[in-house]
Amino acid sequence: xxxxxxxxxxxxxxxxxxxxxxxxxxxxxxxxxxxxxxxxxxxxxxxxxxxxxxxxxxxxxxxxxxxxxxxxxxxxxxxxxxxxxxxxxxxxxxxxxxxxxxxxxxxxxxxxxxxxxxxxxxxxxxxxxxxxxxxxxxxxxxxxxxxxxxxxxxxxxxxxxxxxxxxxxxxxxxxxxxxxxxxxxxxxxxxxxxxxxxxxxxxxxxxxxxxxxxxxxxxxxxxxxxxxxxxxxxxxxxxxxxxxxxxxxxxxxxxxxxxxxxxxxxxxxxxxxxxxxxxxxxxxxxxxxxxxxxxxxxxxxxxxxxxxxxxxxxxxxxxxxxxxxxxxxxxxxxxxxxxxxxxxxxxxxxxxxxxxxxxxxxxxxxxxxxxxxxxxxxxxxxxxxxxxxxxxxxxxxxxxxxxxxxxxxxxxxxxxxxxxxxxxxxxxxxxxxxxxxxxxxxxxxxxxxxxxxxxxxxxxxxxxxxxxxxxxxxxxxxxxxxxxxxxxxxxxxxxxxxxxxxxxxxxxxxxxxxx
Numbered sequence: 146x147x148x149x150x151x152x153x154x155x156x157x158x159x160x161x162x163x164x165x166x167x168x169x170x171x172x173x174x175x176x177x178x179x180x181x182x183x184x185x186x187x188x189x190x191x192x193x194x195x196x197x198x199x200x201x202x203x204x205x206x207x208x209x210x211x212x213x214x215x216x217x218x219x220x221x222x223x224x225x226x227x228x229x230x231x232x233x234x235x236x237x238x239x240x241x242x243x244x245x246x247x248x249x250x251x252x253x254x255x256x257x258x259x260x261x262x263x264x265x266x267x268x269x270x271x272x273x274x275x276x277x278x279x280x281x282x283x284x285x286x287x288x289x290x291x292x293x294x295x296x297x298x299x300x301x302x303x304x305x306x307x308x309x310x311x312x313x314x315x316x317x318x319x320x321x322x323x324x325x326x327x328x329x330x331x332x333x334x335x336x337x338x339x340x341x342x343x344x345x346x347x348x349x350x351x352x353x354x355x356x357x358x359x360x361x362x363x364x365x366x367x368x369x370x371x372x373x374x375x376x377x378x379x380x381x382x383x384x385x386x387x388x389x390x391x392x393x394x395x396x397x398x399x400x401x402x403x404x405x406x407x408x409x410x411x412x413x414x415x416x417x418x419x420x421x422x423x424x425x426x427x428x429x430x431x432x433x434x435x436x437x438x439x440x441x442x443x444x445x446x447x448x449x450x451x452x453x454x455x456x457x458x459x460x461x462x463x464x465x466x467x468x469x470x471x472x473x474x475x476x477x478x479x480x481x482x483x484x485x486x487x488x489x490x491x492x493x494x495x496x497x498x499x500x501x502x503x504x505x506x507x508x509x510x511x512x513x514x515x516x517x518x519x520x521x522x523x524x525x526x527x528x529x530x531x532x533x534x535x536x537x538x539x540x541x542x543x544x545x546x547x548x549x550x551x552x553x554x555x556x557x558x559x560x561x562x563x564x565x566x567x568x569x570x571x572x573x574x575x576x577x578x579x580x581x582x583x584x585x586x587x588x589x590x591x592x593x594x595x596x597x598x599x600x601x602x603x604x605x606x607x608x609x610x611x612x613x614x615x616x617x618x619x620x621x622x623x624x625x626x627x628x629x630x631x632x633x634x635x636x637x638x639x640x641x642x643x644x645x646x647x648x649x650x651x652x653x654x655x656x657x658x659x660x
Contacts, residue, residue, distance in 0.1 A: 200410070203393070203403045207326050210398050212335050214389055215319050218282060220342035221378045222312055224350055225289035226255060228374050229305075231354035232367035234464060240365060241298050251298075251305050252579035256453070256572055258309030263569045265314035267561050269322050270424060278315065279386040285311035286378030293364075293371035317568040320547045321561050326393050328410065329659065330496060333548035337492025340544035343452075344484035344536060347477065350374070355475040428558035437658075438563045440611040441550045444505070445571025447604040448546065451512065451539045451597040453575030454582060459532065465588035476529070484536040491541040492548070501549045502612030502660050505542055509605030512538020516598035520591050535597070542604060552659035553615065555652030574600075615658040626654040 229237075233248060243251070268277050288307045295301045320336045327335055357370050390396035393407035432438050459477050468476060487508075495504045515534025522528050547567070554563040581593035 199403070200406055203399065203406050203410075204327070204331065206398055206403070207393065207396075208335075210388070210396070211326055211390065212323075212338055214385070215322070216339045216342045218278070218381060218385065219316060219319065219339055220346045220349070221374070221381065222285065222316055223343045223346040224374050225285060225378060226308060226312060227347060228350050228354070228370060230459065230461070231350055232370050234461060235354060235357070235367040235370060236365050237367040240367070241295070241301060243298065246583075247298050249580055249583075251301060252453075253576060254302050255305045255309040256575040256579070258306045259313045260569060260572045262310050262313040263317060263565055263572065266318040266321060266565045266568065267424060268314065269318040270557065270561055273391045274322055275386055275389040275391055278389055279382050281311050281314035282378060282385050283382035285315070286375060286380075286382060289378060290372060290375030292375070293368040313568075317564055320551060321564045324551045324557075324560055328413070329552050330499065332551055333492045333496040333501070333545070334489075336548045336551075337489050337541075337544045340540070340547065341485045341488035343543070344481040344488060344540045348479075348481040348485065350477070355478075424561070425556065425558040428556050429562045432554060432559040432562035432566065435554075435559075435563075437553055437611065437614070438550070438566050439570075440607055440614070441546055441553075441563070442567050442570035444546050444604050444607045444611070445543070445567045446574040447600040447607065448539055448542045449571050449574030450578040450581075450600040451516070451535065452543055452578070454578035454593070454597065455535065455539065462532075462582075462588075462590060463529075465590075480529075480533045480536040481540075483533055484540040487537045488541040488544045492544050495545055495548075499659050501545050501552070502608050502615070505545050505549075505608035506605045508538045508542045508545065509601050509608065510538070512542065513598050513601040513605070514538075516594050516601060520589070520594035520598060523589070535601075538601060542601075549659065555656055612660050615660050619657050619660070622657060 229251060233243065237243065238248065241247075265281075285308055288304055288311060292301065292304045292308075295304060319339055320332075323335050323339065324332055353373065354370060357366050357373065390398075393399070393410065394404045396404070396407070399407060459480075463472075463476050491504055491508060495501045498504075512535050515531045515536070515538060518531030519528050519535065522531065547564070550563045550567050551560050554560045578597070581596045582590050583593075586592055
């Protein structure tokens, strides 16, 4: 059995046929020649049939080789950006004289550079992914490790700025990369596994920081923390270069027959299996004018107000509840481990039901209630339970928003632009989130918790509004092109028949928005 085989649903009845190796797709720009490629794919679709079991085997191989690798990279990425919260209470605050708002600026400068360099997401389409990933992974690994050698606030500011530059080239582009490997009813769970490494990394950070800060090393504990957590990233860079495939049909771990199936899946998605190289500038402009892209970007902003602040301030919040610094490090782990499980479970359910809007509304309510408990309750037990709810709502929300963007943009260029917009606007959220917990509000941080609760509930409202818009758009498409049953009946005379679909994830008669 494969890594995710027990979760996988059967491919829809519209599974297309694969491309005969004797008739390879010409090396043309995917979207400029969209019409021609779709006609070619349609013609090929009538000659060869893909065995659903064989297709499942291909997906299982991708699940074992691609998803774990990018997930491990995101784990160390999130660890390297958020361990500053653990370092702060492990002695860095005193050694670097983080007085006044200096700590807030260390958080802000990371997100400022992260926002400014969001455009790098399109590099995943322009440059071979294994080369681009190696560059950014090695870059942020070196910078994260060099933080251990800083002796002033200004030097740490430089490191945090450069860390934001390099990490901006990785995390935002991975969901986009996964859309090259998985169909739209498959990509949500894989994005969920990938993004679940954020709470898992925070769990790991708490446990690791607990082990380091409870010992007596020859150097400052916070320096050792940066070393221990930065070096593994550097070691992963050559692994990425040799083992991350650029596309499914170029994966060395697939047989020739399996590569044919991978090409067929590309034809089914966008009309061809060639997807790396070049963008369509017109589609970039159209995406910038698309209200759907703006809805998801605002949702991401709302979530990021809380998503960014919780990991870097939770150790301090727990310490202010009365726990020692060492115990505060350890107590950050359980809420994030629960969030890790909820993230995977919620994306699996959303994929199965194809109902991301309802899932986001539910998760927003869970997270919002958690922040209300943190803002209004005084007992330590109730507030710690609020941490569980907040983490179990916010992190899974992020994991469900990203595939919603990929599901509802109808070309590779628009999907990449949508992800770039999502991050460009959404990553402004941390600029607010990391500044709503000033030390003057200790120990309850009522204002900060209230702000996070408001934005979490606002995210649920936006999800409801967007789902309503998408449902209305789908009704318009049904009136224009007919429902799937009507199309099949008009072609075959049998409404229960099967429809051979090419380019179903690009705009056209078969495209429908995921609610």
